[in-house]
Amino acid sequence: MIDVSRRLRRAILLNNLPLVRRIVRNNPSRLRNVDFDDKSNTSLHLAARHGFTQIAEFLIDKGHEDEMISRNNDFETPLMLAAAAGKEDMGVMLAKRFPRCIPWRDRAGLDALMLACKSGFGTLHLIPTLILHGPSILAAADSNGNTALHHASASGELKALRMLLQYGANPLASNAYSWTPVHYSATSAAEAYFKTLIIEFEKKKAEGRREGERRRKGAGVRLVTDEDGLEGRGRVSGDRERARDDAAINGLPQPGIEWSPIEKRRAMTPTESRGWTFTPEGMRARAETGESI
Structure with missing residues (x-):
């Protein structure tokens, strides 16, 4: 038996x-x-x-x-295993029933949000649920100082990257080796896309601050400047943003960004071949000169 x-x-x-x-x-x-x-x-x-x-x-x-x-x-919770395996419905259920374990980290220092960003399957419901029920997780870092944004960037998960930025993740957060998430872009095209997202979100934040200031001052008339016009032309609709996400993921050129659809990962990024390695042999070369740093 x-x-x-x-x-x-x-x-x-x-x-x-x-x-x-x-x-x-x-x-x-x-x-x-x-x-x-x-x-x-x-x-x-x-x-x-x-x-x-x-x-x-x-x-x-x-x-x-x-x-x-x-x-x-390995200190992994069921929520972590669901997030790593891309089981979104399971992850959402566990996060709602046990929100106190959302910020917990496994032996490698990874939490459920980092694992979901690496898997690339949590952008519909799981990532928003994790952030909603555990907001502090957005700024959390693993044992090497890498945030969820670092992991999304290194994994080439552009939809997760965009979602994290929308929820307020800091694109300039440095890890223990002074690398920001953009340094871990899987390709130079992904890096250009990432930088474009940062510019867009910074513009929206600045616009929000200016609008708040105008309301506080009680201004009844808004003067349209050349800068405002440029920003207006630079905004893209939700449909266009999603289309650009899909284009970047599928290897298609994006509007305003010139790059080859067959371009491979840029040499000597921190994610190249050796993984997250920062030994002298794994140093990243300067993009402009090629000399080691």
Whole structure:
């Protein structure tokens, strides 16, 4: 006869909710069912990693997380596994039910927002949910000082990058090695796109400040200057912004930015071949001169 623990894990992997219910009902002490051969992942870890939301909700309702939030040997919560695996619906459910664990970090110093930005599957609901229920996470940094914006940039996840900027992420945040997110752009085209986004958002912020100042002064008439006209012409609609996102992701030229659709990653960026390496051998070359810094 198959061991109860193995039967429960198998039932979860098969996404067989009736079988999971029956096993848990007959063996309530095996609810968490820690798997010491798999980094001490629990039943909820397993369901979260595979995106089996109904099974996860059943486990939670039966008291899976009543005593404490599950964390494996790498300090990963079920929310982190869902975010890393791109299981957006699962991540949203876990974030809403356990908001206190949103800012928690794993052994590598990564939180759920950073993992979602790396996976590139959380731009529809998960990233907004994480920021809404844990606003401090937007400025959080991993053990090397990298923010979620650093990770989105390094992974080439342009939609996540745009969303983080919309929510107020600091594009000038430096990590422990004095690199900002733009330095981690996956390609020179992505870097140009990133810089364009920064300019757009800075213009919108400046415009908002000027509008607020005009309202405070009670100005009834607005003078249109050449600068205002340029800014007006520079604004793009939501549809155009989304189209430019898709163009950048699919390797198509963007309006106003000239670059080859087959251009490869720029040599000697911090993400080139060695990953996040900052040894003398992994130094990034200056873009203009090519000399090491």
